[in-house]
Each structure stands twice: as structure tokens, then as C-alpha cells.
Amino acid sequence: MENRKPLSIIKIGGNIIDDASELSQFLSDFSKIQGHKILVHGGGKSATRTAKSIGLIPQMIDGRRITDANMLDVVVMVYAGQINKNIVAQLQANDTNAIGFSGADGNLIQSEKRNHPIIDYGFVGDVQKVNTPLLQTLISSGIVPVFCAITHDKKGQLLNTNADTIASELAIALSEVFEVTLNYCFEKPGVLYDAKDDSSVIEKMNQELYAKLKSEKAIHSGMIPKLDNCFNSLSKGVQKIKIGHHKMLKNTNAIHTSIEL
């Protein structure tokens, strides 16, 4: 067998980012994770707040933001500027040698503007290509990449891209050269049988159970693209996927959902 080094990819969402003390605790825990690692962050609420303060009205369809030119400007400012650079500065304070990236930087994540037959999503990108060799070089030299959810089309256009998708596309691409564990952190302890009951964590989720829960409508809208991403990533070579509260990173015995094919 090959002797690939382990790589942890960790995706955090708006709930951690919007809570300064929670974020600070998470970044301290993240800094203590041994070995190669990548952080991917979203940041939905903060962008919405900034958009409102300059008079824009955010539009969503099926949980996806419609990104017109003004909204793209806001998400680039908030995700790639405010959130990304504050996370990097805090990681540096924790002696983690982080570099913040959008997909445009080093052409690390190239995407294509979404061309949907019915809905015009605006400046939204679907990932086409990850620059694996450059990422591998950076990671192997001890850099901890911190990705915001902005990509580009290599023709000069920045594009808003789903952060879960970025995490899974990075995981798929890098599984060629690393043994990748993908961790989706959110406010819940895992995927729940009953959304109202935090003690109802599904500890092992596979495709059969997923199909069953979808048909029973026990799994609802926001979780569907997340789990689709997971099964897609596993089928393309990602070693292991975990979904849960970020405390699962610090305490490996903490309850969470493991996804398997």
C-alpha cells in the first residue's frame, strides 16, 4: 500500500464564526490538531448583516444565496477579507502558520459560473479544478491553508461558492496524495433522527439509511446537499467523513456522525 500522510480538512460554518468566544476556542483547539490540516470557513450571517447595512436585500433560493454583482462584492469583502484575515491572525497568534486563500490565489480552486436552466444564481461558481500540486507543496512545507468560499473562473471573475462543496472538492483532490479525513463542524452533535432532539445522533450513516431517512423526510433541506457532498466525496477516494460539533476535534470520544458508503 502507499504511504500517504494523513490530512484533516475541517469545515466550520456561520454559527462558530458569529460567536467570537466560540471561534477563539475553536481556533485554539484547531491549532492543537497534529499533522497536516486545512480549514474551510463559510460566513453567511456576517455577509447578510453587512449587505443590509449598505442597503442590499439578500435573496435565497433553496438555501442558496442569489449573488448579484453588489452581493458578490459584499461576500468577497466579508469572506475573503474580514473573516478570513481575522481567522488567519488568530491562528498565527496560536503559532499555526496559516495562509488565507480564495480559489483565485495561486489558481487553487477554479470554478465555472453556474448555468442553471431556470434559476439565475448570479455570480455563483461550481468547482471544476483544484490545483493539487501547489496545495501539496504548501501543505508539505508546513503551511496551514485557510479557505474562504470564494473561487474564480480564471477569466478574471470571482465567484461565490458553497463552503461545504469547497471542503469536499479539496478533500477529493487531495485524497490522491494524502489520507484525508473530512470534518464538517456545525452547531449540532451530529446528524439527528429527530431535529428537535440533540440526543438522537445517528452515529453511523450509510447510503441505505440516508435513502430511507430522505424518503421519510426525517432529513430536511439544509442537510441534503451536505450529505450528498459526503457520499460523493467518499465514492471519489476520501478516507473518512465526520459530522458533528467542533468539540469532536478535541475529544475523539465525543459523539458525532461517521459517514460511510
Next chain:
Amino acid sequence: MENRKPLSIIKIGGNIIDDASELSQFLSDFSKIQGHKILVHGGGKSATRTAKSIGLIPQMIDGRRITDANMLDVVVMVYAGQINKNIVAQLQANDTNAIGFSGADGNLIQSEKRNHPIIDYGFVGDVQKVNTPLLQTLISSGIVPVFCAITHDKKGQLLNTNADTIASELAIALSEVFEVTLNYCFEKPGVLYDAKDDSSVIEKMNQELYAKLKSEKAIHSGMIPKLDNCFNSLSKGVQKIKIGHHKMLKNTNAIHTSIEL
């Protein structure tokens, strides 16, 4: 003598950034410059516009922005987000493998919050240390760094930093390992004898002439820190400094000011 490779450091200001077609032309010209290079950008007017749109009133003392917590948030969003990522995306479209950086990324530029006896500049940083080894590795592997004027204190705090100073501190640090030419691009063809007459370019400026023109008040406020930076950089090992319109980068015969000790 050592066999150091040439490195061009080019600083552009708000006048180019605020004019989309001028910026696009500049980035195309910049992409054609042979050899190793770094771009440093300011972006004052754009930050002021964004600050006003969310109801902040920008304050300036002696041409330097007073940066309170809200204004820091705006400059981080605009400089490190909006401007930096748009420049990087355009350079990538020109097949230049740019990566955008703040000083926090890779701990590339560490600074100290300014402690002034009279004026509280707020979250403004004075450069203390450049991470020369990491920058040298990146540049030597073909990356073109694009720096915005944001640094950090390595304790988690981002700091607003003068872009001219960033350019000169990078030039000084990198002159240990490269033969550095520092180019300050602005809207004029060079340093002028008569600020109202664009044909009055001083083609060669040295310390003696600078002292004379300062005493005659022919050189005014904004130009003084710029020239102070230049003489400081030359005294610390930078090979060559040019001040002029960015067309001097494309046409080496174009009139400009050369600074020498």
C-alpha cells in the same frame, strides 16, 4: 560579488485602483514584466466610500487615516477582500500566478500597534519584521505575491499599515536575497519641481536636492513620507528606486524620477 536574481517590487495607489480600465491595463502590463516581482496596493478612496455607505466618518491626520475598530473592519474588508482578490483574479486571467497576502498570512509582515505620545492613530501598525525565508521560497517557486496594506501583531490583531511603507520594508528585507528595484507608481510622471506642471519632472533626486526642496517647501506633505521611505530603503540595501506613472514599467524610456543616495 553575489549572484542575486533581480526582483521588481511595484507599489500602486488608489488612483489606479479606482479606475477599472486603468487597473486592467496596468495588470496586463504588470503581467508582462519578466522575472520575479511583487505587487503592493493601497486603496484609500474605495475604503472611504464603503465606510461612508455604512455611516462611518473617516478621520485623517497628516494624510494618515485614524483607524478605529469599525474603520479597521472596513479597510480589512476592502483592502484584503475586495481589492486584493479582484487584482489576483485579473492577474490569474493574465496567466500570472498571483497569491494575495496580508501581513498575517504566513506571518509575512509582523508589525506593532503605533504608540504615539500625542495622537491615537488607533489600529495602525508599524512594520517590525518581514518573513524573508517564506517569501523567498514562494517567489523562487514562481508565485507573484500581491500585498494589501494590512499587517498583524502576531497576537491576533490586524493592523492598518501604510502601503508605501510596506513596499519599502519588503524591498529592504528582500534586498538581502534579491537585487531589488522598487517602483512607486502614481498619477504623476514623477516627483515635480512645480506640483502644477507635469513637465517639471525631477529626473534624478538625491538627498542634497531633497533637503533643498523641502526647505523651499517645493515638496509638500504627501510626498515627504514617500521620499523618506525611499532614502531609508536605499540606505538599507535596496538597489534602485523609481517614482512615476505606471507606464514607466512598460516603456523604460518614459520619463520618471530615479532616487539615489
